[in-house]
Amino acid sequence: MPSVHQGNFSNRQTQFSVRRQKIIQQRKSLPIASVEKRLVEEVRKNDVLIIVGETGSGKTTQIPQFLFDAGFCRDGRVIGITQPRRVAAVTVAKRVAEECGVELGQKVAYSVRFDDATSGLTRIKYMTDGLLLREALLDPYLSKYSVIIVDEAHERTVHTDVLMGLLKSVQLARSSSVSGGQGLNLGNKNVNVTLEKENDQSGSVRKKPRHEKFAPLKLIIMSASLDARAFSEYFAGAKAVHIQGRQFPVDIFYTLHAETDYLDASLITIFQIHLDEGPGDILVFLTGQEEIESVERLINEKLPQLPQENQKLLVLPIFAALPSEQQMRVFAPAPSGFRKVILATNIAETSVTIPGIKYVIDPGFVKARSYDPGKGMESLIIVPTSKSQALQRSGRAGREGPGKCFRLYPEKEFEKLEDSTMPEIKRCNLSNVILQLKALGVEDILGFDFIEKPSRAAIIKSLEQLFLLGALTDECQLSDPVGHQMARLPLDPIYSRALILASQFNCLEEMLITVALLSVESIFYSPRDKLEEARTAMKCFSSSEGDHITLINVYRASNDFLEKRSMEMSTTKCEKVYKKWCKENFINSRSLRHARDIHKQIQEHVQQMGLNLSSCGDDMLQFRRCLAASFFLNAAVKQPEGTYRALASGQVVQVHPSSVLFRKKPDCVIFNELVQTNHKYVRNLTRVDYLWLTELAPQYYAMQS
């Protein structure tokens, strides 16, 4: 027996060292390896450094290791690297831990929502940018970090933008704490007092001696876009360095004339590539599920008309709402002799990297979300991509070898495109951002130093909404305790408010389930070809009162199912039958699991806050009254012709076809979402009594009448 162990052990040892050798080789061959010394020198010299690193430069994995080796983690300090996406934070941390030859969670670790792998030993910490923003609420000086690296800054997500504003002032505060000791200067005014106020709020965790000296904070902004000007200007002319990438050349082709029907043009291009070009898979960028499903159908209709030997084409869709088992199919290699055609939304632009792509077809459009603060309405409309987006898409053809990209528009049209996509902060509801900034001590939101300032109207609208929700006082201060409680919850402010109200209405249990489910993508999945079956499955959960109670019914049914099964079988088996249950009921198990995670996290928060976790039992009237009290800003009344009028903005809207109230059409409803696609739709509704609104939100409805 011992000899067997011995054999296995040495074998594993050999494999291990072979792998280490390979990793060391790979690290050395990265373009960035040759500039290690210079980079470290630049970080020492500059408090803010912009690093423009092309795809494949290795900046994300290597720079933190360079800085660690150069002593930036002395005295237990931490290098923080933020990513816009969870998967990136997790996978990069795993890779770097392996490169360092350490166990993940020790020197190298990641922290993302619901999953913190860090320990006291962690020195290189990968995390999502949203998580670092949350950390700042507890530790406004981010005192444990010596360096913070904001990666993928060119994506300009709301979190990245807010984080850069915050880091700018934290850096200033920390460097002046060394020289003279000022407070954290956020916004226009010096809000020295804020920290003390905050400390009073949150108890001992945040207590920090006022006169504590901080080491200066180094900031590194990493971007893949070639234009670093905006970042450099924002950080007072900060130095920008450029690191070469390792990307294979991609030939770009344009059409001679503008296409009238880009779906048809995509179809023709797919077949042209398939018949005329060498081996390699095709990636087509479409705008949504509907387009993807229709192109999929068209390809499969045309395929039998081709000669037998040309029929080996495998069509694979991928979009976010697709159940993950089906998403996984795009990663599997095609059967021998087959070519894969992947029909994807934007998900394939940055979020997932599909191996084997040699050809990209880019019709040049994207479905983009924008927000109209005046109407309180989101729109989801198809718009042309930006130049940088087109570049990103074509780059997907050059990951493993030289590739080709077919842009389905003339070259002169490319020149007319916007350089980059409008930053998200200029096209989203700002209520959450503003609540967070307020909690961080920013008094003057209009004067806050955003890298790109949202419109004044958008800021004022959100301040107004926060005031109506009771989060802000007449003086525009965070209210106590409601405003502080709301800022602590990682939810939309309107949902946080609903939870606080629900504890007074004795239906917090129901509201907790509701807001968890409202916070995730729809849990209902209905593929076009099984629409009827999906509707039948949903019927057994649906409530005639509306979507909120329907959602609660699904959640409770899945809970009952899980509880019963978990007693009978192992965790893995249970997982399997749970997925089967979801599939049979046309429920997206990924969304439901996500809602379950949120439910658990928020439950812990509200318990810590001492809210009353009670249930209204079967008294759904009480729950609906609470919905009315919570979502009074989103009420609509039926008009004679069967459409609805949203009371806050006066807009004429329709009930979304996914709602259980689609046919019912009660006189008065509250809703959670107002979206314009082909029509203006309200989603997630519940029937309420109009009189409840005037009774429960007189401050608002008295003004209206």
Added chain:
DNA sequence: GAGCACTGC
């Protein structure tokens, strides 16, 4: 009669 993509101590 219909759902781009991310994310949160």
